[in-house]
Amino acid sequence: MTWSTAITKIEPNKITVRGHVLSDLIGVTRFGQMVYLLLIGKMPEDKVGQLIEAILVSSVDHGVTPPSCVAARTVASCGTPLTSALAAGILSIGNFHGGAVEDCMQTLQRGIAMQKDGLSPAQAAEAIAKEAKEAKKRLSGLGHRLHTDDPRTRRLIEFARELGLAGQGVEQAEALVAAIGKTSSKTLPLNVDGAIAALLVDLGFPPEAGNAFFIMSRVPGLVAHILEERRREKPMRTIVPAEAAYDGPGA
């Protein structure tokens, strides 16, 4: 034995994930708890699983315009397997698409670390906002091309409060919005990536796992697009999102 793994132990007729017999979890453990168990290593309370599923639900799809959808549909259009189209969609998740979660988690953790040096959340937020303004750098997790007041953001934060799981991450994120509001003429609300970042910080996830949540959330959405592409469209077509009409059920 030359290396070790602490994730899953495999024995004949027995699979143990992070110390829990997998078959005992079936029908008992939510998918959201399972994600926490796998990435953090401990079985969380049910409410942690609920909050994780709320996060996964919030980013499950955003229509045909995101690059991940265009890439997945383009590849699906060529008669390829589901895995090829899905892989192409996932590969588009990078610095400029989905990557805001990881970035924003780092910013929030930095603010929280400043608080250990005696700054209040507001002071830490103002220092970060000032620095970004001077460096002419846009902070991730704030503002949105289309949504000026994203209801997903508000609902996610509210739900974390209902569960008693909102902590320093949410506090620091809200302080940041306030600090930016002071230094800038235009208000930049927390977007859904910023809200997810705040909640993941409060749940104890490391920033490097941030993109994973966006991906886990978006996979079923991408699968839905890939299957729709196969069923409704002719092969080898160019996907032009601006030419797509929505013809599904009304709200």
Added chain:
Amino acid sequence: MTWSTAITKIEPNKITVRGHVLSDLIGVTRFGQMVYLLLIGKMPEDKVGQLIEAILVSSVDHGVTPPSCVAARTVASCGTPLTSALAAGILSIGNFHGGAVEDCMQTLQRGIAMQKDGLSPAQAAEAIAKEAKEAKKRLSGLGHRLHTDDPRTRRLIEFARELGLAGQGVEQAEALVAAIGKTSSKTLPLNVDGAIAALLVDLGFPPEAGNAFFIMSRVPGLVAHILEERRREKPMRTIVPAEAAYDGPGA
């Protein structure tokens, strides 16, 4: 407008998925229900979401030996982004790894179709088993290299029965195991792919979505392996699963 999509409608500050306002679903709808909503188009009862999450939990990880894990860790070992390693893992899911779900769903649907022609589940199963034997073709969803009596299989079927969601798919799968037992000296139990196939048939999913469930289930497991690879191992190493010891918590 030159084409249509029935998945998600995007308006400023409003996202509607399959006719449901997304922000209203946050904290209310399980991830399992969301998967059904996206792929089938209707919001299911909570218990359907529970069964889907049971399926997702059952295949979340299988240690370091599956090719998807080896591929993901190999790519992660080269200092690549999470998305690259995850895409490589997903690309390994094909005919011989994960693909059994889709294959087995087709077999079960064929058996169910035969029942419409007047055959009993047992007669349909015997016809399919005989045909496979004559063609020297191994039926997907039966037997396992390591697990002779996979507790995940039993628990999944049992849980579907508890929820009142086991139907013709489960019946046909069990008839198939019995039919194979008659024609062959060695018993071939239903494996976890076969159990998932039976439940997905009973939930009304099309076979072409079968692999998607394996992928959605395995993504958090692959992410856990990728993050572990980065944290614990030196770069550019060869992943030899047979040399890995489990050093995580005991059951």
Added chain:
Amino acid sequence: MTWSTAITKIEPNKITVRGHVLSDLIGVTRFGQMVYLLLIGKMPEDKVGQLIEAILVSSVDHGVTPPSCVAARTVASCGTPLTSALAAGILSIGNFHGGAVEDCMQTLQRGIAMQKDGLSPAQAAEAIAKEAKEAKKRLSGLGHRLHTDDPRTRRLIEFARELGLAGQGVEQAEALVAAIGKTSSKTLPLNVDGAIAALLVDLGFPPEAGNAFFIMSRVPGLVAHILEERRREKPMRTIVPAEAAYDGPGA
């Protein structure tokens, strides 16, 4: 030792590919010969390398419309590494894009096999054309959406003749065009995929390697598009091929 490879032997300070010391080939062997050496296992004459390079040159790029270009640019637009964008482009090469080479090679090999049963190339072609017409199946390698008389096709066949490398594959391909012309009111010329298929058959490559030639040829084109996307365009944009103007040098 539990398995074997016949491709490359690695020793300290010595790399031997298919029996040839790699450092001795540098500056002597064309890239086209190297492709043959790797895939067939023997070092070919220089003229075989010339013909392979002619094939690789012929499909090196086709502007911004092919799905492989759209997928690669879409992923590149998200701030991802070169490898992610390139992988997405390659993943789009499937049944409906690039796959014609493999399909057409199989058709031509079938025609050649029929000749062993006493049919002339024209008779074999007529049998294949008749069968396709009856099955309402379009034969791969014939006809093109845009090019009614593709100069690449003519030049590739002509060059193979100049080198004395055109054989039964070319003969069967030309017989097929003639046979289709007889059964159909509209002429279907050999397209560039069909020409490549004919030449690969004459060079002795197996059909399963057909797509590989399209990929090897297209990789530098995709790299050029990825680098151009990064340099000239804003991040996270939607790639609409129909809105692209050519602003490069004139012929």
Added chain:
Amino acid sequence: MTWSTAITKIEPNKITVRGHVLSDLIGVTRFGQMVYLLLIGKMPEDKVGQLIEAILVSSVDHGVTPPSCVAARTVASCGTPLTSALAAGILSIGNFHGGAVEDCMQTLQRGIAMQKDGLSPAQAAEAIAKEAKEAKKRLSGLGHRLHTDDPRTRRLIEFARELGLAGQGVEQAEALVAAIGKTSSKTLPLNVDGAIAALLVDLGFPPEAGNAFFIMSRVPGLVAHILEERRREKPMRTIVPAEAAYDGPGA
């Protein structure tokens, strides 16, 4: 028209790449020249094409141990299409595998830039070596796990000299080896990545294209491994490079 491309102009029956009619290049232009034309935008002399092909030949394969080969074979072993296995191999090319070319090009360009400030190549190299030593950073392009005197390196540099194409890149690379030799007890020879980096600098390629050359070179090698895996091995196997024997032809 909302955006522009300077790569390829598509007209009916006419494809013009960087101002050159593609069909006129078939049989005339080497693949190496084509790569230069696509990435730099101008048609180079034949000898530039020869040097590029020498680079592509030099890294075409390195047996079964590189992660790109393990990833490609692992995915191929699952019964997936060629494109899936190839994409997985390419995705493993990152910071620690293949990435040395880009890194080393940046180092060499920095050394050359220092010369504009009046330093000799040796002085620039010594400044870079000293800085790396102080930062305890390993310089890319120097040293190799297995090859202490890589004959590919020597032959590549020699061939560039024969063609009259070795310039400041090669000079700076050799100065760097000498500078490291002075500050360290153990000699670190230029490895093949370092040699390729030096030549690409002298040919005028930007560092961001560095990895592309490793990929273009390795694609035929990966294809050979994928086809061999399919033909010779059982599905769903674990690839253990240390257990592979070479059974191909002798030198």
